[in-house]
Amino acid sequence: MSDKLYSPCNKNAQDCVKNVLKYLSDITYEKVITGQHTQTMAMEELCHIEEVTGKQPALLGFELLSYSPNINYTDTDDECMTEVMENYGTLKRAYEWADKKGLITMTWHWFSPLQGRSKAFFTRNTDFDASKAVIDGTEENKALISDMDMMAGLLRPFCDKQIPILWRPFHEAEGDWFWWGVKGAETYKKLYRLMYQRFTKIHHLDNLIWVWNATTRELYPGDDVVDIITRDMYPPAGDHSSQSEMYNNLIKVTDTKKIVAIGETGTVPFSENIVKEKVGWCYYMCWSKEFCLKDENTTREDLKKLYDSEYSVTKENLPALY
Numbered sequence: 001m002s003d004k005l006y007s008p009c010n011k012n013a014q015d016c017v018k019n020v021l022k023y024l025s026d027i028t029y030e031k032v033i034t035g036q037h038t039q040t041m042a043m044e045e046l047c048h049i050e051e052v053t054g055k056q057p058a059l060l061g062f063e064l065l066s067y068s069p070n071i072n073y074t075d076t077d078d079e080c081m082t083e084v085m086e087n088y089g090t091l092k093r094a095y096e097w098a099d100k101k102g103l104i105t106m107t108w109h110w111f112s113p114l115q116g117r118s119k120a121f122f123t124r125n126t127d128f129d130a131s132k133a134v135i136d137g138t139e140e141n142k143a144l145i146s147d148m149d150m151m152a153g154l155l156r157p158f159c160d161k162q163i164p165i166l167w168r169p170f171h172e173a174e175g176d177w178f179w180w181g182v183k184g185a186e187t188y189k190k191l192y193r194l195m196y197q198r199f200t201k202i203h204h205l206d207n208l209i210w211v212w213n214a215t216t217r218e219l220y221p222g223d224d225v226v227d228i229i230t231r232d233m234y235p236p237a238g239d240h241s242s243q244s245e246m247y248n249n250l251i252k253v254t255d256t257k258k259i260v261a262i263g264e265t266g267t268v269p270f271s272e273n274i275v276k277e278k279v280g281w282c283y284y285m286c287w288s289k290e291f292c293l294k295d296e297n298t299t300r301e302d303l304k305k306l307y308d309s310e311y312s313v314t315k316e317n318l319p320a321l322y
Helices: 015-027 044-053 078-087 090-099 139-160 185-202 244-253 271-276 300-308
Strands: 035-038 059-063 103-107 165-168 208-213 228-233 259-265 281-286
Touching: 015 208, 015 259, 015 281, 035 044, 035 103, 044 300, 059 090, 059 281, 090 103, 090 139, 139 185, 185 208, 208 259, 228 244, 244 259
Parallel strands: 035 059, 035 281, 059 103, 103 165, 165 208, 208 228, 228 259, 259 281
Antiparallel strands: none
């Protein structure tokens, strides 16, 4: 494929970023990287996959929700607090996975920087106005920047050690369920670009691979700030098809050829279907908890079949990329 496909949008990107992008480009149409999201220190999903298949995913997802500075511990509920407490310390697990040279992707269910209660990444639980947050000098803007700077500090050690991160900010922007998506396309794109500029130009987090996650062209912030285009999908339980229609719709968001992947899925697509149908997903990330741990979406037999496939890249056959 063209060198442009794996040239990072950040011109100062570390070599580890270039290595990962080149590898993803090279395997597209030939193999698919296995991926699994985790959100607790126990990483039950990883244990389940190892127990069923005897292998590990090449890509592991880590959740950063408990690192949000504005969690409201007084106006909340047990479900929220359980999720937060189980998530404490997950960056330690990410460091440990990096020591094994596995691929890392990160998701931040960002509790709103102001005016939140319970799970304040949900629009219904906050009055935070993202359209005001993208205006310099507003109270909302100052809170937004403060949270971004805090997160940049947490990501700094990964950069210092030249550990590449598939960074997927402001995910599922097409929906109104998260505070960063409810104010429409223009606000969302300003949020994304603001973070990109701050993380690359001010904090110099040159280890980040910028993963855009939405479904429509109007939400696309521009080729200059995106390395990989992704979308989330939750097909019917047991549907292991290539999801070619979703792929063909997604690649229409830009006229530029980009690396393409599945940011989240409930039911995992079979690598064999993807490759044989010449669909360009280079990786998928199965969502956590019941989507991995129960047989409803992907049975144990199908999970083993997937990890045993010659078309699947697992941790065992992932080359050293950093």
